[in-house]
Amino acid sequence: MDIQALRQDFPILKRQVNDNPLIYFDNAATTQKPRQVIDAIASFYENSNANVHRAIHTLSLEATDLYENSRQKIAEFINSKDWQEVVFVRGTTEAINLVAYSWGLSNLGKDDEVLVSLMEHHSNIVPWEITSKLKGFKIKYANVNSDGTLDYDDFESKFSKKTKIACLSHVSNVTGIINDVKRITKAAHDNGSLMLVDGAQSVPHLAVDVQDLDIDFLAFSGHKMLGPTGIGVLYGKKDVLQKMVPFQGGGEMIKEVSFNPGSGCSISWNDLPWKFEAGTPDICGAIGLAEAVKYLEALGMDQVLSHEKELTKYAVERLQECNNVVVHGSCDLSKKCGIIPFSVKGLSSHDVALICDNYGIMIRSGYHCAQPLHEQILKLQSSDRASFYIYNTKEEIDRFVEVLKEIGQQ
Numbered sequence: 001m002d003i004q005a006l007r008q009d010f011p012i013l014k015r016q017v018n019d020n021p022l023i024y025f026d027n028a029a030t031t032q033k034p035r036q037v038i039d040a041i042a043s044f045y046e047n048s049n050a051n052v053h054r055a056i057h058t059l060s061l062e063a064t065d066l067y068e069n070s071r072q073k074i075a076e077f078i079n080s081k082d083w084q085e086v087v088f089v090r091g092t093t094e095a096i097n098l099v100a101y102s103w104g105l106s107n108l109g110k111d112d113e114v115l116v117s118l119m120e121h122h123s124n125i126v127p128w129e130i131t132s133k134l135k136g137f138k139i140k141y142a143n144v145n146s147d148g149t150l151d152y153d154d155f156e157s158k159f160s161k162k163t164k165i166a167c168l169s170h171v172s173n174v175t176g177i178i179n180d181v182k183r184i185t186k187a188a189h190d191n192g193s194l195m196l197v198d199g200a201q202s203v204p205h206l207a208v209d210v211q212d213l214d215i216d217f218l219a220f221s222g223h224k225m226l227g228p229t230g231i232g233v234l235y236g237k238k239d240v241l242q243k244m245v246p247f248q249g250g251g252e253m254i255k256e257v258s259f260n261p262g263s264g265c266s267i268s269w270n271d272l273p274w275k276f277e278a279g280t281p282d283i284c285g286a287i288g289l290a291e292a293v294k295y296l297e298a299l300g301m302d303q304v305l306s307h308e309k310e311l312t313k314y315a316v317e318r319l320q321e322c323n324n325v326v327v328h329g330s331c332d333l334s335k336k337c338g339i340i341p342f343s344v345k346g347l348s349s350h351d352v353a354l355i356c357d358n359y360g361i362m363i364r365s366g367y368h369c370a371q372p373l374h375e376q377i378l379k380l381q382s383s384d385r386a387s388f389y390i391y392n393t394k395e396e397i398d399r400f401v402e403v404l405k406e407i408g409q410q
């Protein structure tokens with residue numbers, strides 16, 4: 001990849017922050033957008049804006065084509081067998097809530113169990129905790145080793161005949177560790193359980209093939225992969241989605257609402273995937289996400305991952321020069337994407353992030369929506385996190401290390 005050429009596609013990378021060139025290392029939170037994505041969104045509003053599926057006029061037909069072609073593009077990107085398996089949602093959080101409410105409320109009861117790992121983002125914990133209060137099922141938490149890697153034996157040993165679904169992030173948003181979801185999916189299926197994968201940190205960074213992984217659900221967010229905010233995907237196997245009831249009610253998700261004065265309304269659901277897309281969807285969000293997918297495909301996901309691994313290897317090596325910096329979790333690059341959690345001795349994570357900001361460097365501080373992982377496993381109240389993407393460079397890492405060294409001398 002020609003990183004210097006690619007950086008020209010990202011207008012925001014030209015700006016200064018606090019009189020310094022912007023160094024954006026908060027990509028696990030959200031990524032920057034290339035000109036191609038910004039233009040696709042502007043072009044939709046300038047040329048084709050109308051609601052989808054509802055009218056027979058030219059603009060509506062154009063908008064519908066753009067929206068549905070985007071779905072097709074995204075289905076191909078994750079190697080879904082069928083475009084009907086791709087449901088547009090707001091993001092990973094809404095995708096997991098959709099499964100917890102739509103599938104969970106109908107399929108889980110007080111004798112059932114849901115298996116979740118302790119490394120999950122709150123988005124893959126809280127929806128299950130809320131629905132467990134409603135339906136009385138038990139949540140079992142699989143252990144994580146002290147270096148942040150998944151305790152596979154513990155996960156596998158916690159399956160029981162009561163386990164109806166297992167939920168695991170493909171890549172941890174705190175450590176960048178890549179989980180072997182194929183292994184856990186096999187264990188889930190051997191046990192007769194479904195498998196949900198939180199792909200928020202994997203789909204943007206590595207090739208994800210839902211058929212190869214054989215997972216039942218995959219959730220991911222457009223804004224973490226060069227796309228706009230407000231759009232994401234729930235992938236679900238067709239036979240599983242077909243058996244589920246809608247998550248929200250309204251327009252678009254119904255075939256018919258016929259009123260009978262004696263008995264009220266009788267309602268039939270629309271086909272997949274529209275059964276799960278109540279109301280006007282984020283049309284330009286879907287178009288922007290498809291454009292982001294095209295951008296990533298042109299680079300090649302293998303190239304994306306290898307660039308991130310190279311940056312991570314370089315950053316981990318250079319951070320070792322800083323006596324005041326502790327890197328958390330495993331640094332085994334064969335199982336890690338471009339996320340580095342760290343602390344600076346004697347300083348709170350927010351202080352470090354604020355100092356970096358003074359130098360134009362954007363990093364994340366806090367517990368990154370993964371409080372159980374921080375407190376139970378890493379034994380930390382919080383940490384700092386540098387997370388890389390396609391436009392980051394070794395020169396930016398050099399500057400970052402220089403700033404961390406300076407902090408140590410203050």
Ligand SMILES: Cc1ncc(COP(=O)(O)O)c(C=O)c1O
Nearest residue numbers: 091092093121123173200201221
């Ligand atoms: C692993 C993981 N899961 C879920 C989410 C939630 O994503 P969103 O806020 O886009 O719904 C994030 C966001 O940081 C994440 O990193």
